[in-house]
Amino acid sequence: MAYRLREAIKEVPGMRYVVDNWPVHSGPGLRALAEVEMRHDTTDLNAEYGHIEETISTFYSRRGAAQRELLEARLCQVQDVQGSLSCLRGGAVRDDIELFEIKSFALRAMDIRAQLQALSFQCVELPDLDGAIAVLDPTGKRIPHFYIYDEYSDELRDARAALTQMQSSKTDEESIEQQRLHCVEIEDAVRRALTRRLQPYVDVLQQAHIAIAELDLLLGKAWMANALELTRPALGGNTLSLQGLQHPEVAAKLADRKLAFQRVDVALVEGVTVVTGANMAGKSVLLQSIQLAQHMAQFGLFVAAREAKIPLVEEVLTSMGDGQDHREGLSSFGAEMLRINGIVMASKMGKPLLVLIDELARTTNPTEGRAIVCGVVELLESRRIRTVVTTHYSGVNVPCKHLKVRGFQKDRVEGALGISNINRYIDYSLEEDSEGAVPQEALPIAELLGVDPELLECCRAHLAPSDT
Template identity: 30%
Template sequence: MPSYTPMIQQYLHIKAQYPDAFLFFRLGDFYELFFDDAIKAAQELEITLTSRDAGGDERVPMCGVPYHSAQGYIEQLIEKGYKVAICEQVEDPKAAKGVVRREVVQLITPGTLMEGKGLSDKENCYLAALTPFADGTYGLAYADLSTGEVRLTLLSSWEETANELHAIRARELVVSSDSDDGWVRELKERFAATVSYEDEAAWRDEWDRVAGHVGQEKLRSTLARLLHYLVRTQKRRLDHLQPAELYQVDQYMKMDRHSKQHLELVETVRLKGRKGSLLWLLDETVTAMGGRLLKQWLDRPLVNREEIERRLDFVETLKAAYFERQELRSGLRSVYDIERLAGRISYGNANARDLVQLKKSLLEVPALRRTVGALPLSEAGRLAERLDPCEELVELLERSIQEQPPLSVKEGNIIKDGYDQRLDRYRDASRNGKAWIAELEAKEREATGIKSLKVGYNRVFGYYIEVTKPNLPLVPEGRYERKQTLANAERFITPELKEKEALILEAEEKSIELEYELFVAIREQAKQYIPRLQTLAKAIAELDVLQSFAAVSDERRYVRPQFSTERVLAIQGGRHPVVEKVLGTQTYVPNDCYMDREREMLLITGPNMAGKSTYMRQVALTAIMAQIGCFVPAERAVLPIFDQVFTRIGAADDLAAGQSTFMVEMLEARHAIVHATQNSLILFDEIGRGTSTYDGMALAQAIIEYIHDRIGAKTLFSTHYHELTALEETLPRLVNVHARAVEENGKVVFLHQIAAGAADKSYGIHVAELAGLPSSLIERARCLLAEWEQSTPKREAAESSVRSPQADEEDAPAKTGGQAGGRPPSRAAGERKERERETVVEQLTMFPDLAPAPVETSLSQKEKKVLAALKDLHLLEMTPLEALNKLYELQKLLK
């Protein structure tokens, strides 16, 4: 280092303190980067790499970005997961002895963004601290620095912690430096987050405002780690941090990341985009604050019925009050992001335009408050009280800040006339001086006769009189002093002009300096209102989400769900909300779903593309929408409150983790089976298809039996293993339903209806034909299918060890020693099913039309005619030949 110049030595000394960050080193109007930082930044930012003499034997690599446009370059690096240390001059160069003193004034990281394109309006930017403890628990604290939100929880296992990390999508994770390398690698790869280190975890009294109510030492130390990191990187007071919200994951419906992905709650599976997700459908919010809160609610549906009903009451009131809802939406459209504006004010980087936006937002609050307060709902009155208009702050901003100030706070024209007497005096001197300049120009033109004479100004020479060369002979001698020669003109000054120039420039300079001082003082006064502004922001966000629910529910004909304490799930005319929006209400086919204590499991069969997965998803989405406090896509709906939702739908592998599609399927199934309770909802789609037929069927049946006998959760299980439909006779709480399809002229028609009973065919070849596979291939498949169907008796004998046989009281003991699929067969299966259907009809007092449809509803007109003919036959009165002929006729009719 001694061989380098003093400036480069200073750079290296500061860089050593921030080895994992790009050091933006301020030199004049540029931020410069040197050595490896320069090489890497030039590649990442696609800027020119140069070099400079640094006093050593070789020139050192260098690149730089202009100070005024640095924000865009910083955002590019942050978006790629890097950190940027901003190093500024902290003393006046005129007063410096030797190298100007420089210090890092802020470390910008992916989790500490306060502004710029890297912040999405309707998404939080979380920084999280994670602490593993010896007893297997994990402390998790996370904050959004841009809004001041802080949350804190203690988690019982790594699996639970991983689910929570996936839910919050933290951009940066803070851990201790002695953390296991393998664990740190998993954090980076699994959660796509930047990992940073902080070892200090001691509590400071100054943080009692944030978490004085937190008594558990594990949580305090975890939060202290987060706050130490924030203080160390941001190097300023963080007065806008809100009191930490302490929560437990059991307060909300639990959904692991796979379930959220399969249900496409916030993004689609294929394109990873917002469009096509449930969030996309429900988001009719008009403020950034409401958009962020909606996502939070969707990530964490409630399990507290009282809180759910409170939201539903509000939605119902707003849904009925169309004109009031439109007034609210109109007012909310003029409200800016108060939460983030408060953060910028506290942070000290709010400009004058931010304060104008804040004022305009606050001016909308009184009207919002009146509209909400007039709603016929007690909860509306309580919400109206939280809509604080902050009149004193509005008055301050109204009389102080210009309506259209510049972006920069150091260029003047920010403060209104009349706010400060000194500023008014400076402005008067400046304005009068400029008027004098204009008068001077007119007077000199008349005195000299030079019509093109003009008085101009630039920063180098100040004010001057410019005369073009053809008019130089007209310049009066002795009164003009030559200042500058140009190609086509000469510039002059006069003693009078020099005197006035000094007065004008002094007034302008002092005016700008004073305006900045006044603006900073106003911003400091606004800081006092931050707690009130944050309370207001939360109230506006809640109001925005509730009106969004009301708007969607009104537009799409959703109904208010009711909640059952008797484990009844009764949905009449249920729809998949997103599919319905894409297809249109005229195209979408609604379906019913009924489950109770006697019908805990639905075994769903039917062909691909017939709507089995959509049906399963719509049941889950209906439950989730109900528990976030939104109306649901159905004609009527009664639901239990689910503690957890598990979904295993679709095929996906995890090659990076060395897991095949089937392994992923089994892991997700294990997660549901291990964690589900009687109050959970399980959706299993095609479990077991990733292995051989017998393996898959055996696993599927074992899983069904385990859930039925040991867990008792509400379960929708779709399968192509038609042999499993026999389980209806041996599992008392399992019922067969199927997705209807009919075959017409050799073509399959999907009806997208769910009916009672089991499907008879899978129509796989028909689906392949629809997909456009070669006709020769399709014909070959049909031939093979016909050959295999002819050998069905042999296959059935081979499969008898896997599937449960039909309940047959005479044959079962002889075949299985009294066991059917590992359990005693029912003694009166047909009678039990008939009694069950009668009970269902009796229980549906609320929905008399929700009784399960009889099997006949799934038959075509031809099939119904054949059945009717069979019923009318008197076989005992017919000869064998007559019976055979009649059977031939009926078969011919079916064909």
């Protein structure tokens, strides 16, 4: 079953922010947005990336701004008529409101079609709807208005004329009412006839509905590429490489506080990469940024990095957060072990995966926790599953790639240290690590934050000699 954007919004941290910043103007676009599917075909995705680049070139150049504004204004006028088209396909007689909506949709679509043709923009092709318009526009005025016109039926024209004559000559009310009902019967017959005449155009109207949605979403992708400083990813290869990676939502929140997000470089080969670092070292944000980049690429979006090389996967599997479920009686550890078991079972299927595990076994005792980390790393490494495991345990000495977060830079601290400014002095960049030792930063940071000296002294007394 296809994995859709509406699911990713709930499951991928930061995807809601991306979607909230995805400008969509039309009714068809809004309907289609949540149904966008995660893609797995390189050719298909590269074609979409090419369309984004052409859209940027056409509508986001200095000369294209006016055309973009005109196109956006026209898209705002396009209603979602999917329900009416479905009923029309089934042969149900449409009322005046629905016939008006279909006519208005067709006219707006043709205006957009003419604009795209004038610009030689071929990323999205709208079909010719003149046949459908002719059915609903017997006067040929091409205005978004609908009425059961006299031009539809000579009988209707004559009946209405007779009714007008009877009303002006003060004919008795009973006769006038009978004539009015006669007109209504003819109008109903006209609606049935219009429904039959429109049915051959249902497919082409449906094609236009889909094309309008594609155009709207494409225009939004191009806007985001500019506004969020996104980059076209190169697909394929054996290494997931993200240079200058950032998390758009976290970056925006930091910018609100006049702080800058530190972009990081990461390269993930096949097999496991263990990332060690103290608490507050940004390991969770790193995993979320990788997860978001992979999903954005496979949903046909540019990604939040300065350079990106992304192998496609069938699925992104994660174990992040608490996962505790009181309704099921699951502790944090129990929920985590069920997620890890699901990852291990999926790794047996032989399909390409990206696995992201945050602070594995952090809720159990250090001895068993370290053993669990080593066991999971060993198993996934043996299956060459591209995996990132973050941990604050030292001594994870299983053969695999090891990175560490550079972490807290005490020598850079100026003035008082507090929660509001501590991130200024943390270096979130990654470096190769052959020892797998976690930096001992907790007590120095606590001291700089002004924690009671007596408490700190008691804590230091319990450090093992190897930890000092």
